[in-house]
Amino acid sequence: MFDNKEKTEIAALGEFGLISHLTKNFKLLDHTSVKGIGDDAAVMDFAGKKTLISTDLLLEGVHFDLAYVPLKHLGFKAVQVNLSDIYAMNGTTSQITFSIGISSKFPLEAVEELYQGVMLACQQYKVDLVGGDTSASKQGLVISVTSIGYADEADVVYRNTAGEGDLICVSGDLGGAYVGLQLLEREKQVYLSNPNIQPDLEGKDYIVERQLKPEARGDIIDILKELKIKPTSMIDVSDGLASEILHICTQSNKGCSLYEEKIPIDPMTYETAREFGLDPTVCALSGGEDYELLFTIKQDDYEKIRYNADISIIGHITEASAGCNLVSKSGNVHELKAQGWNAFMK
Numbered sequence: 001m002f003d004n005k006e007k008t009e010i011a012a013l014g015e016f017g018l019i020s021h022l023t024k025n026f027k028l029l030d031h032t033s034v035k036g037i038g039d040d041a042a043v044m045d046f047a048g049k050k051t052l053i054s055t056d057l058l059l060e061g062v063h064f065d066l067a068y069v070p071l072k073h074l075g076f077k078a079v080q081v082n083l084s085d086i087y088a089m090n091g092t093t094s095q096i097t098f099s100i101g102i103s104s105k106f107p108l109e110a111v112e113e114l115y116q117g118v119m120l121a122c123q124q125y126k127v128d129l130v131g132g133d134t135s136a137s138k139q140g141l142v143i144s145v146t147s148i149g150y151a152d153e154a155d156v157v158y159r160n161t162a163g164e165g166d167l168i169c170v171s172g173d174l175g176g177a178y179v180g181l182q183l184l185e186r187e188k189q190v191y192l193s194n195p196n197i198q199p200d201l202e203g204k205d206y207i208v209e210r211q212l213k214p215e216a217r218g219d220i221i222d223i224l225k226e227l228k229i230k231p232t233s234m235i236d237v238s239d240g241l242a243s244e245i246l247h248i249c250t251q252s253n254k255g256c257s258l259y260e261e262k263i264p265i266d267p268m269t270y271e272t273a274r275e276f277g278l279d280p281t282v283c284a285l286s287g288g289e290d291y292e293l294l295f296t297i298k299q300d301d302y303e304k305i306r307y308n309a310d311i312s313i314i315g316h317i318t319e320a321s322a323g324c325n326l327v328s329k330s331g332n333v334h335e336l337k338a339q340g341w342n343a344f345m346k
């Protein structure tokens, strides 16, 4: 990957040299950050608010493939995937820690690229990098991100509080990240069989970006605040719509009806899924990695949300005994099953 570029051995810097090299351009900007990198622990002050924390572990070969994921995109995605969990609690994101295990074969330039993506995410989402850990790895690249955020106690939204009759809403569109992944996997195979063939991703920017550079929906949290809507439950779509709505229903002890025709699917996702012989609805239900927000609202809030182009109402919550169902375009009722993308089944 880095053959035509200059390479600097990490060993030449040493661990502390590497840490200060990577982090020297990160400035603390959030008012809740008291002390960042450089002491034994970071210090934050949330002035009476509830603290939200979420962590992800990402392993090369399990969660990402460096054959087609540029390191800058990986750094960006690793951060935003984790911030998405704070938004899913209706929280404000404020800090991250970013930890890496790197092979000694990895040149400094590669780690710099990774951190360029981290910085981009910090700037875009206005969060401070306040720490991390650095180690050598003998098993490929390891990344762990922790996000920290806050919310007023009354604003925190859980998964287990959906009520019967509530409307089920989702932001953006679904299935694109999964179809984008199919495209990247196909081009990787073509490349492996003949490295002279350049990847053909022409005209597929949107779904490739959905896979490589998804955007956590902090903007939706702001919109809901402006509209004075507090969702009755919320989760982010990391494993696919089916799996996520089942989490909400199971934890809330409720059922649901989802309407296939209401599920937002971008035309490019739809067409490309078809090219691969995939059912676009199945891609939305089971694909995952879209990082949209799935939430329920009270029926009274319907008027506030109905004309918002970025939020689709896709069904409603029912009593538990009705089960969790998908009503197909032809009117047939199917029981929803979680077939979310599962790293352990690959």
Ligand code: ADP
Pocket: 019, 022, 023, 036, 037, 038, 039, 040, 041, 098, 099, 100, 129, 130, 131, 132, 133, 134
């Ligand atoms: P310790 O020995 O206490 O673990 P380190 O020497 O690992 O401390 O880290 C020194 C400082 O640099 C700490 O503030 C730590 O949070 C930060 N840090 C270490 N590695 C990273 C990294 N990969 N990215 C960002 N900050 C880091």
Ligand code: MG
Pocket: 132, 133, 134
């Ligand atoms: Mg350390």
